[in-house]
Amino acid sequence: MALSLAEGHITKSLFGDAELSVLFSESAEVRAMLLVEGALATAQGEIGIIPKESALVINSMVRDVLIDPGTLADGMAKDGIVVPSLVAGFVAAMEASAEGKGHAGFVHKGATSQDIQDTGLVLRLRRVFDLFDQRMVGLLDTFRDQAVTYRSMPMAARTRHQLATPTALGARIAGWGIPFVRHRKRLEQMRERVLVLSLGGASGNLSAFEGHGFALADAMAEELGLFVPDVPWHSARDGIMEFANLCGLICGSLGKVAQDLLFSAQISDGLWAGAAGGSSTMPHKANPTGAEVMLALARQGHGLVAQISGAAIHAQERDGAAWSQEWLALPSLVVATGAALQHAQELMGSLQVDMGAMAQVLDDTNGLMMAEAASFALAKHMALSDARILVKSACAKAVKSGEHxxxxxxxxxxxxxDLDAVFDVGNALGESGTIVDRFSAAITSDV
Structure with a gap:
C-alpha cells in the first residue's frame, strides 16, 4: 500500500478526492501564500505603510512569479515553516527583474509567517466550503428522489439489530438525508468564523504596523474576500476546530448510511447500493465495496478530528508543535470527508430495491412484527399492560408452534x-409518508 491511500495510484480512486487533493498540493499552497503577500502589499500601499508604486509591483508579480516548491525544502527543514524561504525566493525573483528591482524591500513588511500561512490555508478552505456544499446539495437531491420513490414501500425496521415493526423505506432514507440539511446550515453559519484573515505580526499584537494594524486587516480581508477577525487568532484555533468538528459530523452521517447498507448486504433484505466487487476465489460473492470504503473513510475522519482537537491546544502566542500537528491532520480530514461524500452520491444514485425480498422479510416473521399493533388493538378493550402480556404470550406460542x-x-x-386491520402492513407505516414530505420540504426551505 502507498504511504497515503488518497495519493497512491492503485488506491486513490477509492480513498482519494482529486478536486480536494489539488487544493492541498504544494503548488496550491505556494500560490495561495503568494496571493496573501500581494494582498498585504496592496493594503499597505492604500494605507501608506509602503509606497503605492511598490504595492502595485508586488501585487502584480505575485500573480506571475513561478516558484518551484522543491526549492523551499531546505528552508522548511531549517525553519520548520515554509514562509521564510518562500519570501526569500520571491524577493530574489523581484530583484532579478527590471520591474521588481527596487521594490523588493517592501515585501512581507511587518507580517509574520503564521499570518501568511494561516491566511493561505483559509483561502483554500473557502473553496473546500464551496465543494462540500455543492456535494451535499447533490446528495440531498438524490436522497429526496429516492425517499419520494419509496415513500410507501414497506420494509422491516430494526432496533438494536433486531426486527422491530414495519416502516417505509422512504422514511429510512429521509432519516439518512435530514442531517445534511443541518450540515449545510452549519457550514454556511461558520463561514464568518472560519474563513477569516489572519494578521497579527510577530507576537500577535500588530506592533509592526505603525498603529494601522486593524485598518490593514480590514483592507487585506476586503482584497482577499475574507472575513475580518475581531482580534488576531494565531493561537486561538477554535475556527479550525469548528470546521474539523463539522467534518466529523458529516463523516458520522455518511458512516451511518454506509453501516445500514452493509447490514442490508449482510442479511440480503432487498436493499443494495453500488457496483458489486468480486472475490478472487468465490464466484458467488458480490462485495459491497463502496459502502465499505465509505464507512472506512468516515471512521478515519473521526480519528483525524481527535488529532485536530488535540492540536487546538496552542501554547502562548505561537505553538510550533501544535501547529504542525494540525498540518498533519487537516488535509487528510478534508480529503477523507470529501471522498466519503462522493461515495455517498454514487451509492445513493445506484440504490437497488428488491421489493419481493423486502416483503419476504416481513412475511417470514409470521406476523410477529405486528405484535405492537395487536397490543394497541387489544388495549381498546383492556389495560395496555394486560394487552402486552397477552400478546407476548401469544408471540411465544407462535414461535414455538411455527404458527402465524x-x-x-x-x-x-x-x-x-379487527385482525385484518391489525395485520395489514400498510396500517403499520405510521406517518412515514409525512416524514418524507417534511424531509422534502426541509430541503426546499434550505435552498
Missing part, C-alpha cells in the same frame, strides 16, 4: 378486534 401470530391471537382471545 394471527392464528394464535384468534384462538387465544374472544375480543372483537
Amino acid at each position: 401470530l394471527r392464528e394464535v391471537l384468534a384462538r387465544e382471545t374472544v375480543l372483537a378486534i
Whole structure:
C-alpha cells in the first residue's frame, strides 16, 4: 500500500478526492501564500505603510512569479515553516527583474509567517466550503428522489439489530438525508468564523504596523474576500476546530448510511447500493465495496478530528508543535470527508430495491412484527399492560408452534378486534409518508 491511500495510484480512486487533493498540493499552497503577500502589499500601499508604486509591483508579480516548491525544502527543514524561504525566493525573483528591482524591500513588511500561512490555508478552505456544499446539495437531491420513490414501500425496521415493526423505506432514507440539511446550515453559519484573515505580526499584537494594524486587516480581508477577525487568532484555533468538528459530523452521517447498507448486504433484505466487487476465489460473492470504503473513510475522519482537537491546544502566542500537528491532520480530514461524500452520491444514485425480498422479510416473521399493533388493538378493550402480556404470550406460542401470530391471537382471545386491520402492513407505516414530505420540504426551505 502507498504511504497515503488518497495519493497512491492503485488506491486513490477509492480513498482519494482529486478536486480536494489539488487544493492541498504544494503548488496550491505556494500560490495561495503568494496571493496573501500581494494582498498585504496592496493594503499597505492604500494605507501608506509602503509606497503605492511598490504595492502595485508586488501585487502584480505575485500573480506571475513561478516558484518551484522543491526549492523551499531546505528552508522548511531549517525553519520548520515554509514562509521564510518562500519570501526569500520571491524577493530574489523581484530583484532579478527590471520591474521588481527596487521594490523588493517592501515585501512581507511587518507580517509574520503564521499570518501568511494561516491566511493561505483559509483561502483554500473557502473553496473546500464551496465543494462540500455543492456535494451535499447533490446528495440531498438524490436522497429526496429516492425517499419520494419509496415513500410507501414497506420494509422491516430494526432496533438494536433486531426486527422491530414495519416502516417505509422512504422514511429510512429521509432519516439518512435530514442531517445534511443541518450540515449545510452549519457550514454556511461558520463561514464568518472560519474563513477569516489572519494578521497579527510577530507576537500577535500588530506592533509592526505603525498603529494601522486593524485598518490593514480590514483592507487585506476586503482584497482577499475574507472575513475580518475581531482580534488576531494565531493561537486561538477554535475556527479550525469548528470546521474539523463539522467534518466529523458529516463523516458520522455518511458512516451511518454506509453501516445500514452493509447490514442490508449482510442479511440480503432487498436493499443494495453500488457496483458489486468480486472475490478472487468465490464466484458467488458480490462485495459491497463502496459502502465499505465509505464507512472506512468516515471512521478515519473521526480519528483525524481527535488529532485536530488535540492540536487546538496552542501554547502562548505561537505553538510550533501544535501547529504542525494540525498540518498533519487537516488535509487528510478534508480529503477523507470529501471522498466519503462522493461515495455517498454514487451509492445513493445506484440504490437497488428488491421489493419481493423486502416483503419476504416481513412475511417470514409470521406476523410477529405486528405484535405492537395487536397490543394497541387489544388495549381498546383492556389495560395496555394486560394487552402486552397477552400478546407476548401469544408471540411465544407462535414461535414455538411455527404458527402465524394471527392464528394464535384468534384462538387465544374472544375480543372483537379487527385482525385484518391489525395485520395489514400498510396500517403499520405510521406517518412515514409525512416524514418524507417534511424531509422534502426541509430541503426546499434550505435552498
